[in-house]
Amino acid sequence: MYIVNYTSDDFKDICDRVDTVIIPVGSVEAHGHHLPLGTDIFSPRLFCKEINEKIGDRIWIAPEVPYGQSYDLSIYPGTVTVPSEVMADYLFHVCKSFYNNGLKNIVFLNGHGGNITALGLAAEKLVDLGAVVVTINWWLDFSKDILTVTEGQGHAGEDETSAVLYYNESLVQMEKATKNFNKQLYPVKFKDRGKTIFRDAITGDATLASREKGEKIFDLLEDRIINIINLMEKGKYFE
Numbered sequence: 001m002y003i004v005n006y007t008s009d010d011f012k013d014i015c016d017r018v019d020t021v022i023i024p025v026g027s028v029e030a031h032g033h034h035l036p037l038g039t040d041i042f043s044p045r046l047f048c049k050e051i052n053e054k055i056g057d058r059i060w061i062a063p064e065v066p067y068g069q070s071y072d073l074s075i076y077p078g079t080v081t082v083p084s085e086v087m088a089d090y091l092f093h094v095c096k097s098f099y100n101n102g103l104k105n106i107v108f109l110n111g112h113g114g115n116i117t118a119l120g121l122a123a124e125k126l127v128d129l130g131a132v133v134v135t136i137n138w139w140l141d142f143s144k145d146i147l148t149v150t151e152g153q154g155h156a157g158e159d160e161t162s163a164v165l166y167y168n169e170s171l172v173q174m175e176k177a178t179k180n181f182n183k184q185l186y187p188v189k190f191k192d193r194g195k196t197i198f199r200d201a202i203t204g205d206a207t208l209a210s211r212e213k214g215e216k217i218f219d220l221l222e223d224r225i226i227n228i229i230n231l232m233e234k235g236k237y238f239e
């Protein structure tokens, strides 16, 4: 159920039997020469659509938070970046409102690696209130599953490009797809990180992407994500 489609009265009634809200989080960010700036918004949007079709009667889907922390790629035109502490504060207050409406399970469905620090900060404050928070960073969390479909992963690389091809082929300019195999040797931060490691705002090999691979990735991962939500709703966090 998409929250924005309901009235306040209906929302209140439904909250009597629903505990979980998904917050899709993305970024507006350069993704090579071939993918649109909204790439990190489109994947969570598509996951939400598919999750809504399967278990939408018992979870809320909140409107997406489109802007993220994109410090490294802010040198590329069209990228918007919000500092992690500002984003964390904003997310905390958005989710606190949902928590105060009785939604104790909060699922961040995150399409963008740069948001991870902000999501962690927000999660800790929400947990202090009494919420249970899961952050799903599927490109990382399900890397092993993804690599059964693609040869490699990367920012605007084979996996992400395949995902956007599946979301909407007409948004991808495959003739402009490139590759960049620069890899950082350790988790170092330095001034030209965006220009070098993320040269042309891409890592990996986008030329290997296909719509079929994107479809397979979504089929695999949507079940993984639903499984996490099911466990969370049962209060099962460890074994």
Ligand SMILES: [Zn+2]
Binding pocket: 031, 039, 040, 111, 112, 155, 156, 160
């Ligand atoms: Zn991305």
